[in-house]
Amino acid sequence: MKARAPRSLTVLATAGLMYLHIPILFVFLYAFTTEDAAFTFPPPGLTMRWFGVAAQNDDIRQALGLSLMVAAVATTTALILGTLAAGAVWRTKFFGRDTLSLFIVLPIALPGIITGIALRSAISLTGVSFSFWTLVIGHATFCVAVAYNNVIARMRRLNPNLLEASADLGASGWQTFRYVLMPQLGSAIITGGMLAFALSFDEIIVTTFTAGNQQTLPIWIFSSLVRPRNRPVTNVVALLVIAITFVPIILSQRFAARTENQ
Amino acid sequence: MPFREFSLIRRLSTYFYTRRRLRLALLLALPVGWLVVVYGGSLGSLLLNSFFRIDSFSGTIDRTPTLETWRQVFTDANMAVAGRTIGMATAVTIASVLIGFPLAYRIARFTSGRAKTALVLAVLIPLWSSYLVRVYAWKLLLASEGVAAWFFNVFGASSVLGWILSLPLIGGPSLSTSSLGQFLVFTYIWLPYMVLPMQAAVERLPESLLEASADLGASPATTFRRITWPLILPGVAAGSIFTFSLTLGDYIIPTIIGNSSPFIGLAIYSQQGVAGNLPLAAALAIIPVVVMGLYLTGARKLGAFEAL
Numbered sequence: 001m002k003a004r005a006p007r008s009l010t011v012l013a014t015a016g017l018m019y020l021h022i023p024i025l026f027v028f029l030y031a032f033t034t035e036d037a038a039f040t041f042p043p044p045g046l047t048m049r050w051f052g053v054a055a056q057n058d059d060i061r062q063a064l065g066l067s068l069m070v071a072a073v074a075t076t077t078a079l080i081l082g083t084l085a086a087g088a089v090w091r092t093k094f095f096g097r098d099t100l101s102l103f104i105v106l107p108i109a110l111p112g113i114i115t116g117i118a119l120r121s122a123i124s125l126t127g128v129s130f131s132f133w134t135l136v137i138g139h140a141t142f143c144v145a146v147a148y149n150n151v152i153a154r155m156r157r158l159n160p161n162l163l164e165a166s167a168d169l170g171a172s173g174w175q176t177f178r179y180v181l182m183p184q185l186g187s188a189i190i191t192g193g194m195l196a197f198a199l200s201f202d203e204i205i206v207t208t209f210t211a212g213n214q215q216t217l218p219i220w221i222f223s224s225l226v227r228p229r230n231r232p233v234t235n236v237v238a239l240l241v242i243a244i245t246f247v248p249i250i251l252s253q254r255f256a257a258r259t260e261n262q
Numbered sequence: 263m264p265f266r267e268f269s270l271i272r273r274l275s276t277y278f279y280t281r282r283r284l285r286l287a288l289l290l291a292l293p294v295g296w297l298v299v300v301y302g303g304s305l306g307s308l309l310l311n312s313f314f315r316i317d318s319f320s321g322t323i324d325r326t327p328t329l330e331t332w333r334q335v336f337t338d339a340n341m342a343v344a345g346r347t348i349g350m351a352t353a354v355t356i357a358s359v360l361i362g363f364p365l366a367y368r369i370a371r372f373t374s375g376r377a378k379t380a381l382v383l384a385v386l387i388p389l390w391s392s393y394l395v396r397v398y399a400w401k402l403l404l405a406s407e408g409v410a411a412w413f414f415n416v417f418g419a420s421s422v423l424g425w426i427l428s429l430p431l432i433g434g435p436s437l438s439t440s441s442l443g444q445f446l447v448f449t450y451i452w453l454p455y456m457v458l459p460m461q462a463a464v465e466r467l468p469e470s471l472l473e474a475s476a477d478l479g480a481s482p483a484t485t486f487r488r489i490t491w492p493l494i495l496p497g498v499a500a501g502s503i504f505t506f507s508l509t510l511g512d513y514i515i516p517t518i519i520g521n522s523s524p525f526i527g528l529a530i531y532s533q534q535g536v537a538g539n540l541p542l543a544a545a546l547a548i549i550p551v552v553v554m555g556l557y558l559t560g561a562r563k564l565g566a567f568e569a570l
Contacts, residue, residue: 005372012364085293111511122304173275
């Protein structure tokens with residue numbers, strides 16, 4: 001049992017946590033406000049009607065579909081690339097190994113705008129036209145780091161004797177991979193994938209620079225914020241984004257916690 | 263399971279097992295192709311683009327190498343923008359340390375088990391979720407008819423709010439169009455990046471040292487100054503990489519909150535988008551890269567990379 005914390009420390013820590021969490025609660029509240037032009041607090045009345053309006057809006061539906069597609073394809077790509085890279089870096093030394101690790105984390109260590117404008121420059125230079133795939137390339141680039149970090153962390157904790165035991169017992173390389181390695185890595189890959197999905201789904205900066213006239217959900221929200229229109233509907237869409245990113249994050253944490261306990 | 267049936271697979275896996283270089287090459291082909299060639303190449307093209315210029319008549323990119331775009335970067339106006347951005351990044355980093363420390367310390371030293379998992383999760387979730395929506399939430403809070411103004415009003419402190427907003431440098435017509443509001447949002451968004459490495463650093467702090475310091479008669483303040491702070495500094499430096507770097511490049515927050523005075527990120531965004539001047543946007547983007555390069559060199563000396 002740990003010592004009791006000083007009262008003042010607890011107060012300050014609680015204040016910090018409230019600062020992190022209270023603002024988002026107002027997004028929930030405003031999704032139900034009857035006010036349609038301003039951010040009046042307290043809301044003059046509560047209503048469910050904006051949910052219906054949002055569901056009927058074709059722009060929102062298309063943007064939602066595009067965001068989900070981009071996140072799914074980018075996550076899959078990033079998982080493949082990240083797992084391969086982790087496999088190469090794990091227990092092997094080769095020329096340029098540190099450079100590779102640097103390039104993997106660079107897209108999330110540098111501000112998003114650098115990654116965005118760099119990809120934009122390359123697109124302009126090579127004359128590639130903007131499409132769904134330029135979005136996927138942008139998103140997969142920063143998602144690789146998440147996949148890689150999760151998989152390599154699990155590999156480092158893996159007991160190498162397991163692989164040797166498997167080989168000693170006569171398993172082929174494929175069988176060791178399929179029946180020993182994959183069950184160990186599986187949950188790390190899923191965790192990485194869920195986090196990458198959440199990251200991709202609400203990404204706006206890299207998206208802006210790699211989208212032509214495609215509109216993802218975050219781009220739709222951003223443009224409705226810059227030119228205020230559909231305020232109540234924006235509130236509902238904001239709530240939707242929170243809900244959709246929250247699910248994979250929570251699942252991934254439960255998953256990670258369960259494997260820790262094993 | 264029948265091993266013999268997989269003889270082809272078995273021979274293939276033996277083939278790869280004995281050829282380490284080939285196996286490595288196959289593993290590396292895709293990630294290296296993507297990250298080093300596509301992403302690294304893109305960073306290279308960013309630098310290349312900064313040596314092109316925009317033709318002022320046709321508005322198209324003129325691809326003969328020139329230093330003209332770089333001359334446009336080093337104007338007083340752009341340097342003022344860079345200065346303001348670095349100032350904001352510094353303020354946000356300091357505020358994150360001040361707000362983050364009690365939280366990190368409380369989690370690391372006075373909680374355990376499920377409570378600790380839950381608290382770490384509470385700090386972690388905002389880091390993964392809905393960046394844009396979290397910025398938007400503050401629009402609701404800070405608008406002149408919004409939540410914050412209502413609270414000031416209820417507590418009869420509207421004049422205090424008016425006084426704060428009338429201050430030069432941090433004030434503005436309303437909280438959502440003031441630098442103070444901008445600062446609050448930046449800190450709110452990047453705070454978790456500071457708390458987590460700080461918390462990890464406090465976890466590694468040997469309790470015996472703190473007890474020894476107290477036994478030898480040091481006041482809590484002295485213990486903090488001479489023991490705690492120097493030992494958690496690598497963690498603080500690691501967190502500051504994120505709070506500093508992410509503030510440096512952001513353009514979403516200055517677009518939604520604040521008085522539309524430009525930041526580097528905003529300048530890059532508008533040069534590329536509205537002005538259609540990709541070479542100048544590329545050259546401006548080199549500024550945060552250089553600043554971050556210098557910052558990382560400093561952070562490395564403080565041991566930040568081991569604390570990541």
